[in-house]
Amino acid sequence: MNVREITEELEYKILSPDAAKSREAIRKTNEVLCPFRTAYQRDRDRILHSKSFRRLKHKTQVYITSDDHYRTRLTHSLEVSQISRTIARGLRLNEDLTEAIALGHDVGHTPFSHVGEETMADLIGHFSHNEQSLRMVEYLEKNGKGLNLTVAVKDGILNHTGKTLPKTLEGKIVKTADRIAYLCHDYDDSLRSGLLSKNDLPSLVKKSLGDVPSSMITGMVCDMILSSSNKHDILLSEHMTEVMNSFRNFMFEKIYHSKILAKERYQSRFIIEQLFHYYMKHFDKLPTEFLIKEDAWGKQQIVVDYIAGLTDSYAVAKFNEIFVPPVWNQWIKTD
Template sequence: MNVRERTEELEYTILSIDAAKSREAKRSREEPMCPFRTAYQRDRDRILHSKSFRRLKHKTQVYITSGDHYRTRMTHSLEVAQISRTIARGLRLNEDLTEAIALGHDVGHTPFSHAGEEAMNHLVGHFAHNEQSLRMVEYLEKNGQGLNLTLAVKDGILNHTGKTAPFTLEGRIVKIADRIAYLCHDFDDSLRSGLLKKTDLPKAVSATLGEDHSAMITGMVNDMILSSTDKHDILLSEHMAEVMNIFRNFMFEHIYHSPMLAKERKQACFVIEQLFDYYMKHFHKLPQEFREREEHWGKQQIVVDYIAGLTDSYAVAKFNDIFVPPVWRQWMKAE
């Protein structure tokens, strides 16, 4: 019995009957097993080492003109992974599966966060970052070969948002942990930016969760574990679900759709729109690896794939290279 087989055997002893078991994991393409890593550990590693995950370091979470102390898509994903693992351990579910889904759930996000997603959706009629995340790991990574992730990880990535619940409890953990993470750390970043004060929080939120983002996370995680124990599902108490919705509505009104950030959102949309229009008209300017996929996917999808994969800084750099005269760029650097 090798290391992987021993770990797989232990899962049946240690984990809940409701936990996804690594030995039962399925892939679209069969491949030799690793002697020391389970299927879900292998998925986690593939995502962690992927180009699309590395690019999250330079993709916006909320604040487009952010500094070093503000969250990015990468730090968000890491926080979701840690929150999810804590819940999974408390419920004796599969931590490796939970972590893999959490790390991969946002790899399809466009530059400039949801502003870029909204711009892309307007341009092509339908664009959703969860679907693009699945497309990234399924088709675009490894020069078009994809990562060949397990079905449970792909399902969790696709359904981490939207009305459909993931078929594993581990995926359902990530679906709620994602919301816990972004509400709490976006509130924390908003305090740092000066857009919010702790006293701005609705009384129902502060009375239940406090005003410190760490305490907020702890409160919601504790509620999830207690509410889900022996329930064969991932749940929040009725009161906590209500508080979270109040918190979410507050953040959408005061931050995500805030007039104070409207200029940034408009600028981000403009960059996405101009790049999309340019590459649709000058398809030959795309990297060769993208042009080679035109026959299979069509021109529009290839342009979407290219732009969605850009980091914020590279999208701005491409915009400047294409639309800003060189003499102006030199002048801006001098200033």
């Protein structure tokens, strides 16, 4: 037996009967198996080495800033991965599958956080970052070849948000861990920015979880593990569900939809709108790798794919290149 086969065999001995087993993983296109890595380990590595994952380091989580200490989509994804793996280990589920889903869940996110997603939806009628993440790994990566990820990883990426639940318990972990991560870490960033103070927290949240992000994460993670043990499902207690909903409503009111960030949201929306209209009118200005897909996908989908893949900084750079005239300082020497 090689290393992969030994690992696959151990999964049946160590993991919960409810855990997804690597040996049973399915791909759209069959491949020669790796002698060392399981199917879900290979998926994790493919996502980690992908261009779309690297671009997350320059995509906004909440705050559009050059400050190194605020979260980006990349650090958010890493934090979701850590939280998800902790829960998976506590429930004896497949950590590799959980990690792959967590790392890939936001690779289709637009620049400028959810305002970019909302703007794109307004422009074309429907756009969802989870669907774009699936499209990214299925069709856009590797010059259109895609990553050929397993069905379970793609299902977890697609259904990490929205009403449809993932088919695996590992995917369900990521769905809740994503919320835990963004609530606690966006709260942490809001404290740093000065937009919130610890005294602003709803009393229910503060009483149940405290006001320190690390303790808040620990409280929700512990509740998930204890509530889900031997239940064949991923659950939160009724009390913790109430606490999380209170926390989420608070963050939407005070931060995500706050008037203080309205100017940044307007600027971001304007850039996305103008780039979209420009490339729809000047389609030939897109990179060749996108132009050659016109017959297969149509102009609008290709423009959406291109803009959704941009980082914040590159979107601003393209906007300036297209719409802002160059200005030179002219020095006139006089006696």
